[in-house]
Amino acid sequence: xxxxxxxxxxxxxxxxxxxxxxxxxxxxxxxxxxxxxxxxxxxxxxxxxxxxxxxxxxxxxxxxxxxxxxxxxxxxxxxxxxxxxxxxxxxxxxxxxxxxxxxxxxxxxxxxxxxxxxxxxxxxxxxxxxxxxxxxxxxxxxxxxxxxxxxxxxxxxxxxxxxxxxxxxxxxxxxxxxxxxxxxxxxxxxxxxxxxxxxxxxxxxxxxxxxxxxxxxxxxxxxxxxxxxxxxxxxxxxxxxxxxxxxxxxxxxxxxxxxxxxxxxxxxxxxxxxxxxxxxxxxxxxxxxxxxxxxxxxxxxxxxxxxxxxxxxxxxxxxxxxxxxxxxxxxx
Amino acid sequence: xxxxxxxxxxxxxxxxxxxxxxxxxxxxxxxxxxxxxxxxxxxxxxxxxxxxxxxxxxxxxxxxxxxxxxxxxxxxxxxxxxxxxxxxxxxxxxxxxxxxxxxxxxxxxxxxxxxxxxxxxxxxxxxxxxxxxxxxxxxxxxxxxxxxxxxxxxxxxxxxxxxxxxxxxxxxxxxxxxxxxxxxxxxxxxxxxxxxxxxxxxxxxxxxxxxxxxxxxxxxxxxxxxxxxxxxxxxxxxxxxxxxxxxxxxxxxxxxxxxxxxxxxxxxxxxxxxxxxxxxxxxxxxxxxxxxxxxxxxxxxxxxxxxxxxxxxxxxxxxxxxxxxxxxxxxx
Amino acid sequence: xxxxxxxxxxxxxxxxxxxxxxxxxxxxxxxxxxxxxxxxxxxxxxxxxxxxxxxxxxxxxxxxxxxxxxxxxxxxxxxxxxxxxxxxxxxxxxxxxxxxxxxxxxxxxxxxxxxxxxxxxxxxxxxxxxxxxxxxxxxxxxxxxxxxxxxxxxxxxxxxxxxxxxxxxxxxxxxxxxxxxxxxxxxxxxxxxxxxxxxxxxxxxxxxxxxxxxxxxxxxxxxxxxxxxxxxxxxxxxxxxxxxxxxxxxxxxxxxxxxxxxxxxxxxxxxxxxxxxxxxxxxxxxxxxxxxxxxxxxxxxxxxxxxxxxxxxxxxxxxxxxxxxxxxxxxx
Numbered sequence: 003x004x005x006x007x008x009x010x011x012x013x014x015x016x017x018x019x020x021x022x023x024x025x026x027x028x029x030x031x032x033x034x035x036x037x038x039x040x041x042x043x044x045x046x047x048x049x050x051x052x053x054x055x056x057x058x059x060x061x062x063x064x065x066x067x068x069x070x071x072x073x074x075x076x077x078x079x080x081x082x083x084x085x086x087x088x089x090x091x092x093x094x095x096x097x098x099x100x101x102x103x104x105x106x107x108x109x110x111x112x113x114x115x116x117x118x119x120x121x122x123x124x125x126x127x128x129x130x131x132x133x134x135x136x137x138x139x140x141x142x143x144x145x146x147x148x149x150x151x152x153x154x155x156x157x158x159x160x161x162x163x164x165x166x167x168x169x170x171x172x173x174x175x176x177x178x179x180x181x182x183x184x185x186x187x188x189x190x191x192x193x194x195x196x197x198x199x200x201x202x203x204x205x206x207x208x209x210x211x212x213x214x215x216x217x218x219x220x221x222x223x224x225x226x227x228x229x230x231x232x233x234x235x236x237x238x239x240x241x242x243x244x245x246x247x248x249x250x251x252x253x254x255x256x257x258x259x260x261x262x263x264x265x266x267x268x269x270x271x272x273x274x275x276x277x278x279x280x281x282x283x284x285x286x287x288x289x290x291x292x293x294x295x296x297x298x299x300x301x302x303x304x305x306x307x308x309x310x311x312x313x314x315x316x317x318x319x320x321x322x323x324x325x326x327x328x329x330x331x332x333x334x
Numbered sequence: 335x336x337x338x339x340x341x342x343x344x345x346x347x348x349x350x351x352x353x354x355x356x357x358x359x360x361x362x363x364x365x366x367x368x369x370x371x372x373x374x375x376x377x378x379x380x381x382x383x384x385x386x387x388x389x390x391x392x393x394x395x396x397x398x399x400x401x402x403x404x405x406x407x408x409x410x411x412x413x414x415x416x417x418x419x420x421x422x423x424x425x426x427x428x429x430x431x432x433x434x435x436x437x438x439x440x441x442x443x444x445x446x447x448x449x450x451x452x453x454x455x456x457x458x459x460x461x462x463x464x465x466x467x468x469x470x471x472x473x474x475x476x477x478x479x480x481x482x483x484x485x486x487x488x489x490x491x492x493x494x495x496x497x498x499x500x501x502x503x504x505x506x507x508x509x510x511x512x513x514x515x516x517x518x519x520x521x522x523x524x525x526x527x528x529x530x531x532x533x534x535x536x537x538x539x540x541x542x543x544x545x546x547x548x549x550x551x552x553x554x555x556x557x558x559x560x561x562x563x564x565x566x567x568x569x570x571x572x573x574x575x576x577x578x579x580x581x582x583x584x585x586x587x588x589x590x591x592x593x594x595x596x597x598x599x600x601x602x603x604x605x606x607x608x609x610x611x612x613x614x615x616x617x618x619x620x621x622x623x624x625x626x627x628x629x630x631x632x633x634x635x636x637x638x639x640x641x642x643x644x645x646x647x648x649x650x651x652x653x654x655x656x657x658x659x660x661x662x663x664x665x666x
Numbered sequence: 667x668x669x670x671x672x673x674x675x676x677x678x679x680x681x682x683x684x685x686x687x688x689x690x691x692x693x694x695x696x697x698x699x700x701x702x703x704x705x706x707x708x709x710x711x712x713x714x715x716x717x718x719x720x721x722x723x724x725x726x727x728x729x730x731x732x733x734x735x736x737x738x739x740x741x742x743x744x745x746x747x748x749x750x751x752x753x754x755x756x757x758x759x760x761x762x763x764x765x766x767x768x769x770x771x772x773x774x775x776x777x778x779x780x781x782x783x784x785x786x787x788x789x790x791x792x793x794x795x796x797x798x799x800x801x802x803x804x805x806x807x808x809x810x811x812x813x814x815x816x817x818x819x820x821x822x823x824x825x826x827x828x829x830x831x832x833x834x835x836x837x838x839x840x841x842x843x844x845x846x847x848x849x850x851x852x853x854x855x856x857x858x859x860x861x862x863x864x865x866x867x868x869x870x871x872x873x874x875x876x877x878x879x880x881x882x883x884x885x886x887x888x889x890x891x892x893x894x895x896x897x898x899x900x901x902x903x904x905x906x907x908x909x910x911x912x913x914x915x916x917x918x919x920x921x922x923x924x925x926x927x928x929x930x931x932x933x934x935x936x937x938x939x940x941x942x943x944x945x946x947x948x949x950x951x952x953x954x955x956x957x958x959x960x961x962x963x964x965x966x967x968x969x970x971x972x973x974x975x976x977x978x979x980x981x982x983x984x985x986x987x988x989x990x991x992x993x994x995x996x997x998x
Binding site: 398400402426428430432442445446448449450451452453454476477478 | 716718719721722724742743746747753754953954955957975977978980981
């Protein structure tokens with residue numbers, strides 16, 4: 003008699019994200035979003051970037067709107083980033099840490115969503131450990147509600163993808179002829195997937211995915227990318243190097259990598275290793291970093307590092323997405 | 335030497351809720367509140383009801399006020415509802431999840447209250463698992479502080495009662511000649527008690543309480559209601575059916591109800607069962623639902639269901655109560 | 667390879683707190699802050715004190731600013747006080763309960779700080795169980811960020827010190843010729859240390875620290891104070907008595923104090939005990955109180971008690987500090 007929660011794959015998920023007039027309604031994945039729309043989001047986000055030490059960009063464009071941060075997985079950075087993005091646009095922000103309450107009582111995800119919808123929440127920012135949840139929710143909400151994916155299992159983290167694209171564009175000015183190398187636990191990385199999808203659409207020169215063999219993606223997962231298991235080969239002349247967070251528990255199970263030192267020796271990015279990359283290569287990391295494991299601590303704080311710029315761009319990108327879906331709402 | 339926390343019953347609790355001029359000062363229980371006051375709250379709440387998809391109702395009437403949500407029991411929905419109600423009226427809202435901090439340190443409830451009062455919190459929204467806590471607090475706060483009961487043990491949940499009354503009035507237009515049937519774990523339900531108290535005052539035609547014998551209320555608990563242990567008999571020609579949440583752990587201890595299937599067969603409300611009720615009967619549930627236990631999942635999503643309307647009314651009712659107690663404060 | 671988090675002592679910490687023009691940039695400790703600056707903060711705080719029952723003092727001076735409450739230790743009162751202080755000045759307030767998220771993932775404190783800095787947080791309010799954390803952070807943030815210490819191990823709690831000073835000044839009108847007695851677990855008390863530092867600077871007549879021998883401070887810890895282990899001797903003619911919270915677990919380990927009753931008999935402040943003090947002596951407590959252990963319950967609620975006034979002053983003092991560091995920011 004119990005309702006089984008299943009999250010069936012949604013066909014044509016890119017279309018689900020758009021209004022009939024082509025405006026952004028939900029942000030579930032970067033996959034399939036058209037180049038013009040991505041570029042519009044990046045351009046719009048630039049308006050919310052303020053230099054360090056200057057007042058944060060603000061607007062009152064979401065006054066009267068309600069944004070709910072619905073995090074079924076714990077998060078400090080992404081939650082804080084969405085919280086500030088909503089508040090700096092004048093929205094009322096509701097922070098719900100759902101693992102501690104409703105789900106404990108056995109309420110289904112959809113009932114939580116319907117409840118928030120009935121409370122006239124306009125935008126729901128959803129993080130969940132299960133694949134398919136954001137699209138499943140998006141298919142069930144009313145016309146006047148937008149869903150933003152804030153991290154979905156290993157599958158997708160589209161606002162992270164956008165902030166990575168924005169950071170690369172700011173530093174490199176282009177995507178064509180650019181060599182981007184993503185390094186680490188590709189198999190389990192929603193960050194890598196969203197970056198790859200966005201880079202693909204924007205016409206990146208070459209995308210390389212570097213990982214221990216056991217952490218490589220499936221062959222058809224990111225077909226336009228080149229796979230490497232040798233770090234030096236993958237880094238050669240790269241313009242952009244993105245180190246991924248590795249879960250420490252996973253390290254021991256890797257062939258020939260009994261511990262952290264071996265992982266760092268084989269796949270850790272250091273200043274010395276960066277000499278193989280292009281002379282003006284930048285180093286990125288989605289955070290939180292394991293300094294000394296996937297990235298050398300000094301490199302993370304060096305001029306080549308754009309890691310704090312990524313964080314700053316995260317707020318700007320989320321402000322842009324919030325404004326776009328709310329503007330799109332008005333036209334519905 | 336330790337101070338024992340005791341919550342002695344308050345005599346004349348209805349009077350404790352009113353200012354000398356008859357305005358609402360605290361909302362602790364619907365019991366004993368006069369009909370005119372209840373109707374004023376429902377009328378006022380209507381002003382905050384906006385149709386789905388329209389901007390949420392807002393006002394700036396609580397600007398400069400501080401509302402503290404003091405939840406000693408976890409809650410997502412009621413806390414979110416009060417949070418939004420306060421923010422949409424322009425109040426500063428302080429969310430305190432007290433089980434994780436002060437009580438851990440052994441601070442008495444009253445000291446927490448005195449602390450918030452000293453911080454010039456105007457309204458304290460209190461949920462607690464112990465009976466008597468809201469009235470106990472209300473007796474001790476200063477003249478300029480209002481206490482709102484957001485759920486008190488099995489005893490009272492007055493804003494839930496108000497939202498139920500509002501929903502019934504919106505759908506049925508009257509209380510006279512109306513047959514309302516509440517079904518489930520009546521014995522432990524603050525929702526049933528508050529609904530019964532409000533319906534009684536508003537002159538409901540007939541109130542029926544349907545439950546397994548072991549979950550029936552005491553004979554003198556809700557004296558104006560008719561008790562049933564047979565669902566079909568209780569539902570006959572009912573205009574309003576309200577299903578209550580049952581704690582799963584309780585099911586096994588019920589006579590002749592070894593499991594969930596038997597509970598659903600005997601006390602679960604389904605579309606088929608609703609045929610016994612009046613043709614235009616509505617189905618209500620306070621949420622969160624156990625779909626397939628106390629209510630059939632399809633029925634909860636059918637046109638007869640007013641469950642999301644209840645949630646929407648919850649925010650409106652809480653805005654109305656907040657405005658009334660703050661207005662009443664100004665006159666003190 | 668792992669980065670070791672160490673919090674080396676900062677030399678000249680008082681200077682670290684000031685801008686080149688002498689304005690307050692961080693508030694890490696009261697130690698070494700000049701008398702004029704302390705008095706300016708107290709004077710400024712007075713502007714934010716409103717009598718009970720009157721509207722809370724407000725301003726819009728922090729509009730567009732972001733204040734992050736970064737609590738690595740749980741707290742209800744101090745967190746709520748800073749939350750309200752920020753909101754009542756019009757700031758966007760971000761509440762981060764960091765033990766449940768980033769640190770679980772192993773992110774270093776500095777990376778959390780750099781992340782918030784990149785999100786254009788202007789003021790970070792930090793509570794941490796490790797000594798040295800606030801100053802360590804302050805040394806690493808950019809020019810445009812201010813750090814406020816909201817409780818640091820046993821070392822320092824400067825806003826608590828300021829609210830204590832303000833309360834004493836309001837009640838006694840002076841610090842010269844005043845006898846202040848602090849009673850209880852001095853050794854582990856950041857409250858006692860900050861009060862002692864502030865009182866020292868403001869020229870208190872006599873500071874007495876009364877404690878069981880095992881809870882006395884080191885001889886050179888607070889050199890200007892007189893140490894007592896006999897309560898009656900320490901209280902004689904005191905104008906101000908401040909009871910400190912004792913951790914119950916510690917009581918059993920004290921010589922000759924096997925339990926709570928013995929602790930109260932020897933070091934608990936009661937109305938009777940207060941007769942040894944000056945006739946108009948006031949009793950203070952930083953909260954949360956263990957009524958019946960370090961303070962008699964009836965005394966805490968008596969006219970001699972200024973405990974709720976301390977709480978009210980806490981919000982005012984935090985508003986004053988927030989305004990001062992933000993004003994100071996504008997001039998950088």
